[in-house]
Amino acid sequence: MNNGAAVIAQNLVRSFGATAAVSDVSFSIQRGEIFGFAGPDGAGKTTVMRMLAGVLRPDSGGIAVEGIDVIANPEGIKSLLSYMPQRFGLYEDLTVAENIFFYAELFSVPRKIRLARARELLEAAGLSPFQKRLAGQLSGGMKQKLGLVCALIHTPSVLLLDEPTTGVDPVSRRDFWAILYNLRESGVTIVLSTAYMDEAERCSRLALMDAGKIHYCDTPARLKQAMPGMLLAITAADPRAVRAALADAPGVLGLLLMGDRVNVRVDDAARRAPELRARLDAQNIAVTGISRIEPAIEDVFVALVGGGAPA
Numbered sequence: 001m002n003n004g005a006a007v008i009a010q011n012l013v014r015s016f017g018a019t020a021a022v023s024d025v026s027f028s029i030q031r032g033e034i035f036g037f038a039g040p041d042g043a044g045k046t047t048v049m050r051m052l053a054g055v056l057r058p059d060s061g062g063i064a065v066e067g068i069d070v071i072a073n074p075e076g077i078k079s080l081l082s083y084m085p086q087r088f089g090l091y092e093d094l095t096v097a098e099n100i101f102f103y104a105e106l107f108s109v110p111r112k113i114r115l116a117r118a119r120e121l122l123e124a125a126g127l128s129p130f131q132k133r134l135a136g137q138l139s140g141g142m143k144q145k146l147g148l149v150c151a152l153i154h155t156p157s158v159l160l161l162d163e164p165t166t167g168v169d170p171v172s173r174r175d176f177w178a179i180l181y182n183l184r185e186s187g188v189t190i191v192l193s194t195a196y197m198d199e200a201e202r203c204s205r206l207a208l209m210d211a212g213k214i215h216y217c218d219t220p221a222r223l224k225q226a227m228p229g230m231l232l233a234i235t236a237a238d239p240r241a242v243r244a245a246l247a248d249a250p251g252v253l254g255l256l257l258m259g260d261r262v263n264v265r266v267d268d269a270a271r272r273a274p275e276l277r278a279r280l281d282a283q284n285i286a287v288t289g290i291s292r293i294e295p296a297i298e299d300v301f302v303a304l305v306g307g308g309a310p311a
């Protein structure tokens, strides 16, 4: 199954009782990609990640990581791959440094290189001043960064991150991504799942998942091009009223409430903008602006996959 890709998955299927968590999912991830699984809660992202990590057996299908058959030989990928689950196992009553050395021991990182590697990672994560702090006393964002440091201590070639920045503030999230971009520069293949669509946008390639299936898989730019129609952003004091008034208007293909605005997907922006404004005026719904905008990944997700967009 190896064609030079870092990760290949073919026809993965996994159910839990009557729940089909993952139904016939296939993909291939090239070395050095940042590949994302984006989708709402329950889409099947964690189940895919666990199967890739070799900690959950698929009911059927095949997985190869760096050419190694993960299902036949889950131990064989241990030195190549690192998996950071949603709740990474940090020891809260150990210090930052002690946690790192625990993982260094677990992954048999040679003592000689351990210290230098830990220093380098702590520096990159901005955690150097906190080495002696108990992990339990770190902020949420710092905990996630410490988890990443622990997951990287044995220099894996494939890094799996399951919703790594959930609950992390925007500044820490930006730091976290700076580390990921650096890792990619050094050739690490990064596979992550996210329910945040702005985060999905940062991936080199994205699999849009829902109900156990990958519906589309491409670069964020090409996914945007694949979205049928054009987008109009309508800002208003009462965006819900706008949504209700336009739901069945001619040329409207979809509506997405985004705070104080509604993103309206239409067949032809130039033609529909004045029509929609007239319709809202006729219903006495005050509008502060109508303008054409480029789609974000959440617009694309809703248009291509349907349902409510994730966060």
Ligand SMILES: Nc1ncnc2c1ncn2[C@@H]1O[C@H](COP(=O)(O)OP(=O)(O)OP(=O)(O)O)[C@@H](O)[C@H]1O
Residues within 6 Å of the ligand: 016, 019, 020, 021, 022, 039, 040, 041, 042, 043, 044, 045, 046, 047, 048, 163, 195
């Ligand atoms: N161990 C399990 N036992 C029973 N059902 C499970 C188990 N793991 C996952 N599921 C079910 O499989 C489906 C997919 O779950 P999964 O956790 O893979 O989704 P997800 O996209 O990662 O969502 P989340 O962000 O909530 O983790 C859900 O319906 C979930 O309830």
